[in-house]
Amino acid sequence: MTQMSTPLENRLRLQSGRRARFERMCLIRAFETRVQAMFFEGLVHGTTHTCQGQEAVAVGIATAARPTDTVTCTYRGHGHALALGMSPITVLGEIMGRRVGSVGGVGGSMHLCDTSIGLLPTFAIVGAGIPVAAGAALTAQVRGTDDAAIAIFGDGASNIGAFHEGLNLAAIWKLPAVFICENNQYGEYTAIHLTTPVENIADRAVSYGIPGHVVDGQDVDVVAAAVGSALERARAGEGPTLLEMKTYRYAGHSRADTAPYRPKGELERWYERDPVNTYRGRLIEEGELTAEEAEEIEARAARIVAETEASASASDPATVGDMFRHIYAPANG
Numbered sequence: 001m002t003q004m005s006t007p008l009e010n011r012l013r014l015q016s017g018r019r020a021r022f023e024r025m026c027l028i029r030a031f032e033t034r035v036q037a038m039f040f041e042g043l044v045h046g047t048t049h050t051c052q053g054q055e056a057v058a059v060g061i062a063t064a065a066r067p068t069d070t071v072t073c074t075y076r077g078h079g080h081a082l083a084l085g086m087s088p089i090t091v092l093g094e095i096m097g098r099r100v101g102s103v104g105g106v107g108g109s110m111h112l113c114d115t116s117i118g119l120l121p122t123f124a125i126v127g128a129g130i131p132v133a134a135g136a137a138l139t140a141q142v143r144g145t146d147d148a149a150i151a152i153f154g155d156g157a158s159n160i161g162a163f164h165e166g167l168n169l170a171a172i173w174k175l176p177a178v179f180i181c182e183n184n185q186y187g188e189y190t191a192i193h194l195t196t197p198v199e200n201i202a203d204r205a206v207s208y209g210i211p212g213h214v215v216d217g218q219d220v221d222v223v224a225a226a227v228g229s230a231l232e233r234a235r236a237g238e239g240p241t242l243l244e245m246k247t248y249r250y251a252g253h254s255r256a257d258t259a260p261y262r263p264k265g266e267l268e269r270w271y272e273r274d275p276v277n278t279y280r281g282r283l284i285e286e287g288e289l290t291a292e293e294a295e296e297i298e299a300r301a302a303r304i305v306a307e308t309e310a311s312a313s314a315s316d317p318a319t320v321g322d323m324f325r326h327i328y329a330p331a332n333g
Contacts, residue, residue: 007117011085014063018279018288019297021063021220025055025276026301028079031088034305035078035095035109036251043313044095048109051079053250056275057182058083060223064231065150069118070136072129073152074182075110076249077122080152085117088308098315104325105318127157130166130179137175137240148176148234150227156187158201167242171208174239178230181242182217184249189261202244210240217247218273247275 013020032050039048051058054076062083065071073080081091086102094101095109102112103121113121120136123129133151140147157163158181170177181201185192198204205212211233215226223245230241248270252259259267283289289297 007085007087007090007114008067009085010087011062011067011117014059014083018221018283021059021224022276022279022283022289022294023297023301024059024062024083025220025279026298027088027304028055028058028082029276030298030301030305031082031092031308032078032251034309035092038096038309039255044109045097046108046110047254048095049074049076049254050251051076051249053270053275054182054184054217054247055079055083056220056223056279057180057217057245057247060220061150061152061180061227063220063224064227065118066147067117068145068147069231070120070133070140070147070149071118071152072120072133072136072150073122074126074129074154074157075122075124076154076182077112078109081112081114081119081122084114084119086112086114086119088304089311090114092308093312093315096312097318098312099318099322100312100315101318104322106323127153127160127162129153130157130162131169133177133179134166134170134175137170137177137234138173140176141173146176146235148178148231150178150180150231152180152182154187155181155183155185155192155196155201156190157181158204159187159196167205167208167210167240170240171210174237176234176237177240178227178234179240179242180227181244182247183244184247186249186253186261188253189257189259191261200244202242205242208240208242210242212242212244214244214246217245218275218278220275220279 032052036050038044058079090102097105099105110124130151133149137149200214202212202214216222280294
């Protein structure tokens with residue numbers, strides 16, 4: 001089977017160079033495209049929230065963060081899980097409700113977790129990961145480590161109370177945290193300008209006395225550099241940073257959403273800066289890849305996804321009884 005290595009090895013590969021970043025973005029794109037199709041084929045139950053178009057944000061964050069850092073993110077978390085190093089079979093198995101999944105198939109698409117790579121359970125509640133990340137940052141501060149916590153959330157989450165509470169507390173206590181708004185221009189089905197009175201969510205950082213930066217979320221190298229700088233500041237005891245990644249989701253909000261609310265031409269304009277295509281072009285132009293090598297990387301990503309699907313389909317489904325496993329810790333003695 002064409003499969004990548006352990007979660008930790010998968011994670012560390014991103015630091016080996018730009019080719020590895022391109023490979024991971026190709027994998028996420030192929031994975032999400034197939035998951036979306038699987039839903040329509042009746043192979044995935046419940047809901048799915050895919051991230052085609054946002055791959056550079058996920059891979060850039062994973063490139064900059066350490067495996068010992070803690071990450072919280074939203075229900076649109078497949079790409080982040082894969083970027084951080086979770087194996088495709090573990091992600092797809094969870095989405096398909098199989099025991100091989102990251103939490104045994106009982107969490108589904110919105111609840112992925114692997115603490116070995118720092119990923120806490122992804123959240124279905126909008127903005128819920130923000131105060132949890134502040135708590136994880138406090139843990140690192142109290143323990144005296146130089147680890148940091150990263151909270152990834154959507155633009156809609158910047159309008160709820162947990163955003164204010166989390167950033168305010170982190171700023172007061174100078175917690176080692178990085179708050180990353182993945183601004184894909186829509187809170188579910190509503191354009192951001194209809195719900196948010198400021199043009200840039202990063203501008204809200206000034207009210208907490210912390211730095212706020214707008215970042216090009218379509219460029220994986222720019223994302224990695226911005227997150228790396230914010231993490232460096234956090235580890236030095238200088239407190240949190242708010243980063244706003246300007247990006248775009250090509251699919252609808254979830255499941256069968258065809259996004260009829262998008263203005264004419266908007267999707268096409270964002271396709272012009274597709275993070276996977278533009279990065280491929282850059283690496284070819286700068287001599288790090290040939291066109292043939294890029295095609296093979298994309299073909300390999302497709303093979304991994306196809307083989308992963310076959311393996312997950314053949315694995316045991318989770319049962320009702322599996323919901324009651326791991327509730328109690330074993331008694332001593």
